[in-house]
Amino acid sequence: xxxxxxxxxxxxxxxxxxxxxxxxxxxxxxxxxxxxxxxxxxxxxxxxxxxxxxxxxxxxxxxxxxxxxxxxxxxxxxxxxxxxxxxxxxxxxxxxxxxxxxxxxxxxxxxxxxxxxxxxxxxxxxxxxxxxxxxxxxxxxxxxxxxxxxxxxxxxxxxxxxxxxxxxxxxxxxxxxxxxxxxxxxxxxxxxxxxxxxxxxxxxxxxxxxxxxxxxxxxxxxxxxxxxxx
Numbered sequence: 001x002x003x004x005x006x007x008x009x010x011x012x013x014x015x016x017x018x019x020x021x022x023x024x025x026x027x028x029x030x031x032x033x034x035x036x037x038x039x040x041x042x043x044x045x046x047x048x049x050x051x052x053x054x055x056x057x058x059x060x061x062x063x064x065x066x067x068x069x070x071x072x073x074x075x076x077x078x079x080x081x082x083x084x085x086x087x088x089x090x091x092x093x094x095x096x097x098x099x100x101x102x103x104x105x106x107x108x109x110x111x112x113x114x115x116x117x118x119x120x121x122x123x124x125x126x127x128x129x130x131x132x133x134x135x136x137x138x139x140x141x142x143x144x145x146x147x148x149x150x151x152x153x154x155x156x157x158x159x160x161x162x163x164x165x166x167x168x169x170x171x172x173x174x175x176x177x178x179x180x181x182x183x184x185x186x187x188x189x190x191x192x193x194x195x196x197x198x199x200x201x202x203x204x205x206x207x208x209x210x211x212x213x214x215x216x217x218x219x220x221x222x223x224x225x226x227x228x229x230x
Contacts, residue, residue, distance in 0.1 A: 042179075
């Protein structure tokens with residue numbers, strides 16, 4: 001994790017991620033708060049979050065076109081107007097936003113637990129080579145999980161990066177954010193929540209790119225896989 005904080009991940013941004021970013025830039029006016037629902041699955045959590053943050057533009061990102069299409073069919077006309085579902089590699093979008101100095105209002109990482117085997121640490125969010133891009137996005141960061149060790153790891157990684165992280169049992173209040181949260185709670189699973197306020201810098205609009213083609217990093221020596229999208 002310390003190595004990732006000190007170096008830039010050099011994998012090129014996927015074409016479909018670049019297209020998703022361009023859609024986001026067209027939709028966001030750069031003034032309203034921006035909320036990210038990373039690895040949103042079917043987007044049901046994005047719809048809940050959009051109702052929770054009515055003044056914000058809430059972006060749900062998932063790498064699976066099939067999951068997003070299934071969610072669009074299920075949500076039909078109930079997806080709030082301030083919600084946008086995008087197919088992208090989640091960490092690609094982090095990189096594209098962070099490169100332009102965009103600061104989020106809120107960032108949610110919600111269920112299920114990615115890559116439980118010890119040898120897959122690098123595929124968990126806090127072990128991913130783009131961990132520093134996540135931190136650079138700032139805002140109110142919230143992780144929810146039913147795996148206590150995963151929550152402890154995530155909180156520790158935040159503290160090692162100089163952030164103040166609060167780890168506590170999740171007390172259910174109102175509507176569950178995701179179908180997984182509803183299922184786990186109904187099964188009696190203890191749920192965990194990690195929250196941190198990140199200082200990612202000053203907000204700016206995605207169109208304010210630096211010189212050169214944005215997000216086109218050189219191919220590096222790490223493959224780096226995105227954690228499983230829910």
